[in-house]
Amino acid sequence: MSGWWGAKGRAGGPRPWAGRVLGPRARLRWAHQILGGALLMPYFLLAQVGVGMAAGGGNAFTSLPMSLAAYAAALPLAAVTAVFGPVRPLSVTAVRALCDVPGEGLAEGPARSWAARGRTSAWWTLHLGVGAVVSGMTLAVPPMAVALIGLPFVGGWREIMLEAGWLGGGTDPYAAPLLGLALLAGLAGAAAAAGALLARLAPVLLGPAAADRLAAAEERAADLAVRNRLARELHDSVGHALSAVTLQAVAARRVLDRDPAFVREALAAIEDTTRRTVGELDAVLGLLRDGDPARPDTAPAPTLAADLHGLLARTRATGTTVTARQDPGPAGDWSWLPAITSREAYRIVQEGLTNALRHGTAPVELRISVRGGKAAGHHDAGGRDAGGDRDGRQDRDGREDRRDRELEVVMTNPQARPGSREARTTGGRGLRGAAERAALLGGSVEAGPYGGGWRLRAVLPLAGGDR
Known part of the structure; x- marks a missing residue:
């Protein structure tokens, strides 16, 4: 009708x-x-x-x-x-x-x-x-x-x-x-x-009204920021793990009959990598499901202070030569870093190593240093921190000095031959994610050909304190 x-x-x-x-x-x-x-x-x-x-x-x-x-x-x-x-x-x-x-x-x-x-x-x-x-x-x-x-x-x-x-x-x-x-x-x-x-x-x-449009734009921006954060975390943790596990498995297969010790070491590295990645993936999925980044049943986010040594060890287990130079100290005592800086710096280093494993050739040179001011972690003969008191707390001069200091991460490695399967592209999601991480702290990331090879350089300001 x-x-x-x-x-x-x-x-x-x-x-x-x-x-x-x-x-x-x-x-x-x-x-x-x-x-x-x-x-x-x-x-x-x-x-x-x-x-x-x-x-x-x-x-x-x-x-x-x-x-x-x-x-x-x-x-x-x-x-x-x-x-x-x-x-x-x-x-x-x-x-x-x-x-x-x-x-x-x-x-x-x-x-x-x-x-x-x-x-x-x-x-x-x-x-x-x-x-x-x-x-x-x-x-x-x-x-x-x-x-x-x-x-x-x-x-x-x-x-x-x-x-x-x-x-x-x-x-x-x-x-x-x-x-x-x-x-x-x-x-x-x-x-x-x-x-x-x-x-x-x-x-x-x-x-x-204008207020409604502004509120909607802020809501969309917040949602986009969360999605970008999840994408960065998944790309950096899972992407690096898959690259490392693939290379470790390939290296173990090639020397299976000649070097059983290396095969055992590679299998142990694969086990450790997958176990850690499952924990990180569970944390990211928990955030995606519940919107709570701090659930007690999920693994904490890796940091430069606590997890850099393991990251380098797992990368070396793939057969890749990694030379690391760290200042302050050869052992790299980064426990004094602000928590957010330590987390983002770890992910940037992880992304650089992932790119080197996927697209570059060995060896990889990594340098992490502090530029400007006094580098915390240096101690005088009396055990006093150069930027604080005996308990490691920053004094007034130390806090003011932190404003002028920057954490610099430089990673270089030979570039794959043009046209080969491993030839490097000019930047993908991982490099964009690293740049976004640095921008959150007011820093920057540069990546590209340098001196016949490939260089990733990140500069992170140390102002802002622990978060």
Whole structure:
């Protein structure tokens, strides 16, 4: 039936206006207006009491002037209540379901600013006010139209309608059906016009304000930041582990018969690598599932201070020669580093080693040093830290000195021959992730050809303290 009413251009079919007035969209909008009339009823009943008291006890249901006064008094009451938060989500839901308005043009959630609340109040008042008028017409017009259409065929209706004032004394009873049909057409046209008006004004009054757009942009940025962080963690931990395990397995297979000791060492390294990676993967999946990066049942994030030695050992177990130079000290005591710097520096070193394993050739040279100021971790003859007291705490001079210091990570290795399977690309997800990690700390990452080989250089400021 709806397809018949909405048909256009068919031979013998209805005119296009019929679909706009009685089609599925028009009927849904009509229902939306009736919903508005129902929502106005509590305000109308409350206003009726006030109008009746002001009029000395009259009944607004039996007096048209009092009904109009109660209707006029109910609209400000509706406008006041519309400033509360749930009104806009309720209105947006109804508009999307019944008014055929695209959801992109409507705001999400409660109104945040007074300007948005004012527009919501205007919409709420307009919807309820128009809906009440259309609802009243919907209740009153159809019975009257049916009576007019049946007037020539039902005896006694003329007298009843004359007594009710619906007809003049000289009205031709056979013209009454045309009047009834005109009333029905007028009702449908009025409902369709009101529905189109509300649909046009909905994006204007319920659309997102500047504060809503800003909140949505911040939410998208936060979501993107979390997704990028997860992507970096998965790429660095799982990607490095797979590269290392692949090379360890290949090296073990090549010397399986000649060097059983090396094979045992490679298998032990594979076992250790996979065990650690499973723990890191569980931590990342826990963050993805629960949004909690600090669950007690997940492994802590690796750091330069605690895990660099194991990372270098697992890389060397692949048969790759790695020469590491660290300042302060040959053992690389990085326990004094801020926690976030230690974590991000470890991941950057891990990414550099992963790239060397995938695309480069041995040997790999790694240098980690502190530039500028006094490097913490150096002790004088009395055991005092060069930047603090005997307990390793920074004094005033040490804290000020940290602002000028930077952690520098430089990794170089020969570049694979152009055109070979291992030939290096100009940078992928891993290098972008390393650059993002450095940018979080206010540092930078450079990677590219250097002196006939390949160099990765990261500079991380040490200001900011532990986090």
